[in-house]
Amino acid sequence: MPATPYVTAAEFAAHPTYLALDNLRQDTSDPDAQSAELTNILLMASSWADSECNQPLGAHVATRTQRARCDRDGNLQLFANRFPVLSVAAVSYGSGPGDQADVLDLTGAWTLEQRLVLVPIGGARTPSGPGLYVRWTFVAGRVATLVDDDADQGATALTVTDPTGIQPGEAYRLWEPGLEETVTVADDYEPPTASSAPQPTEIPLAAPTLHAHGAGFSFTGMTSDLRLAVVSYAASLLMRPDSAAEDEYPDNNASSTRSKDSRPTGLGLVKEARRILMSETVVF
Template sequence: MAINPYVTAPEFEAHPTYLDLGDLRSGIADPDAQTAELENVLLMASSWADGECNQPLAAHQLTLATRGRCDAQGVLHVYPTDRPVRSVSKVAFGETVGAQTTLTSPAYRVEQNQTILISIGAGAARPGAWLYVDLTYIAGWVTTTLTAGATAGSTSLTVADPTGILPGHRYRLWEPGVEEVVTVSEAYAPAAVTVPPTATAIPLAAPTTSDHTPGGGWSGMPSDMRLAVVNYGVSQLMRPDTAAEDSYPDTPLASGTRQKDPRRDGSGLVAEAVRLLHPFARRM
């Protein structure tokens, strides 16, 4: 389940949706209340995307209790559930449950995002033996927001959740009107993941080119994934003026009149969102 929307309210408002977003909460004039409701819709759309892909899409740390096999070179083969794998912080292995050897910061390699190869050392286990494995790793795509403003020329940016951010990697700042790509300094050393996350200053390889405000989006998510969230959000906000425009006429929420209408306007956006997410879905 998504904890924060994968697309911020300002980003959604800047997208050419052609929707009136000023009256999401009818009868309430406070613009902050309207923004809060839009954020709720975007959070639900983000959680829907998680469900469509059968895994959390935002970068997250998990500990996987599984089994793996050791080869003759002392390399442990483990198959992750959540993908893509960003980093591996700890592995515990052994032929007996409860009698395991633990390695922190192990040497590893991810092959085709399907297998994690972890060096445990020749002789650490019998070649070909199946081992009980507890694997702690980070998977998913970085999605967070800035917690502090920054001026053009800044050499660091502070984010709400640094989970998954890696040295040398490039991320996009999606703040409308001042979008830019930033590269994390190779000197950045990711800290241990905390719950709740700890706001962290991320050093940059090159200064920013624009001013940025708190709440601006910092993302490593593919554009198609974010567009799917936007499309699904739009489908939920489409309000039919007449029965003929109702996108969900056959649902229990529809009136008796609308249940007779065969058209599905908003469902086309949902279908497009499903198509966009298909390459990222985990096969069960």
């Protein structure tokens, strides 16, 4: 399960689902408790999206061992089982599992079609047979983090909770409701070493922000469609019957939001979420 949902509770609440979100817990009227429960549901929806795609959609560190061959130019050809590949952190290779040499310079690594990676290894040639034994670590997925500190309008840097996958020169979206904008990372940003325990990191920007921003909102490379898939599945979990007679939970207030919808159970939303995820994974 991702550490944070791909869509925050406040961002979901701003989406026009027309669902009542103030009675998710019946034992309290505390708005913070209701928001916390909505966050739990969005975490489940994000985890569901990961499961549908058979990999974490958010940027993450992955390590793979495989057999690989070199092309005619001496590039080691590596195929990632997670995608899209955002960067390569480490590569070692050799004629056997116990005979490994590290690739010391990865600046020439090149990614094709978001999952085939070419790594120059100094003109080495593949021995006869299935190829070299390779162990490599890379970052895959799409950036999905949160702004960690408040920032004034015109900020030239933003601190995020997890810098995994963020690349210099790339554009990312801030999804704070009413203050949405796209920011571009400065070309001189140097990503920290990829880690399974990332730390908050300041990200320099190529241009100042148009708005002031609060902590806790998405800084993301997720496409709008991927976010919509999470929203749709979460909405399906929150849908209520259209009448008291259909309500399995008589203490809840019945909602008529879907009374004219042929999808009162929310299964149509699940189908749409799956369609989006399938189309996005084909693009990856």
